[in-house]
Amino acid sequence: MNFCFLDDIITKRGEKMNNRLIIIVMIFIILISSISFANSAEPPSLIIVVPSMADQVEITVAEQSDELRNNKISKIFEPGVPSPSDRLRTIKKLKRNGFSCGMYLLPVIPFITDTEHIMRKTIKDAYEAGVDYIICGGMTLKSGKQKEYFYHVLKKNYPDFLPNYEIIYTDDKWGNATKEYYQSIDQTFQTIMKQYSIPKRIPPVLFKDIILENDVVVIILDQLHYLVGLQGKKSPYGFAAYNISKLNQNISTMKNKLQTIKGVGRVTERIILEILETGTSTYYEKILKK
Numbered sequence: 001m002n003f004c005f006l007d008d009i010i011t012k013r014g015e016k017m018n019n020r021l022i023i024i025v026m027i028f029i030i031l032i033s034s035i036s037f038a039n040s041a042e043p044p045s046l047i048i049v050v051p052s053m054a055d056q057v058e059i060t061v062a063e064q065s066d067e068l069r070n071n072k073i074s075k076i077f078e079p080g081v082p083s084p085s086d087r088l089r090t091i092k093k094l095k096r097n098g099f100s101c102g103m104y105l106l107p108v109i110p111f112i113t114d115t116e117h118i119m120r121k122t123i124k125d126a127y128e129a130g131v132d133y134i135i136c137g138g139m140t141l142k143s144g145k146q147k148e149y150f151y152h153v154l155k156k157n158y159p160d161f162l163p164n165y166e167i168i169y170t171d172d173k174w175g176n177a178t179k180e181y182y183q184s185i186d187q188t189f190q191t192i193m194k195q196y197s198i199p200k201r202i203p204p205v206l207f208k209d210i211i212l213e214n215d216v217v218v219i220i221l222d223q224l225h226y227l228v229g230l231q232g233k234k235s236p237y238g239f240a241a242y243n244i245s246k247l248n249q250n251i252s253t254m255k256n257k258l259q260t261i262k263g264v265g266r267v268t269e270r271i272i273l274e275i276l277e278t279g280t281s282t283y284y285e286k287i288l289k290k
């Protein structure tokens with residue numbers, strides 16, 4: 001699954017979106033940035049992406065659990081930044097002022113923030129703050145500076161967890177944990193999210209009018225790929241999304257020959273046609289909050 005589709009599209013279509021009134025604010029809920037740790041020995045800062053504005057605003061938002069516990073975890077992994085409770089208040093203020101806000105519960109830290117209790121409290125707090133969606137994902141630990149820095153922090157603060165990390169992180173090229181571990185996180189996330197009916201990806205209503213038609217199709221198919229996978233099923237939608245993203249023509253000019261695109265069969269064709277007609281997909285909308 002490709003988390004970068006929307007970010008890439010935002011970058012490519014910046015001029016068009018500067019003229020739009022809709023503002024999407026994606027606030028990242030994170031304790032450690034896997035990407036930043038790979039290139040820096042210091043805890044990272046992240047970015048709120050504001051597609052309809054030329055500038056970007058730097059901010060980090062840590063995962064919410066019981067306030068004192070969460071603030072302690074934040075101080076360990078994000079020294080010198082505003083507390084999680086302060087940042088949650090920022091989200092509430094943004095919502096009161098008409099901003100659409102999404103949370104990235106990403107990455108979930110094994111044996112520290114991956115418990116059912118912490119994830120449930122995080123999602124409950126997000127729901128009460130009025131977030132428009134929550135995206136969740138597990139943590140990677142790539143060999144090198146990233147892993148060395150994280151293990152240094154872990155050994156200092158949670159030394160008893162080190163043997164468990166050696167079990168689930170087995171020198172994967174990309175730093176991935178075991179498939180079984182990620183599946184356990186997905187299952188917990190899926191179970192809790194059902195109770196709150198919060199979208200698990202960015203809803204089309206927030207982006208369909210500020211990006212190009214091809215990109216709307218790509219994003220919805222890519223998100224469908226993730227959502228179907230979250231249910232433990234195989235999906236053809238990711239491959240179709242990738243190939244559509246490479247098209248050099250408007251997909252609406254191909255309505256009668258969509259199946260010539262690699263990865264597009266009859267079912268995917270029907271979904272694409274519905275997206276072109278309505279800006280979304282009935283099937284997609286059904287499982288987005290399921």
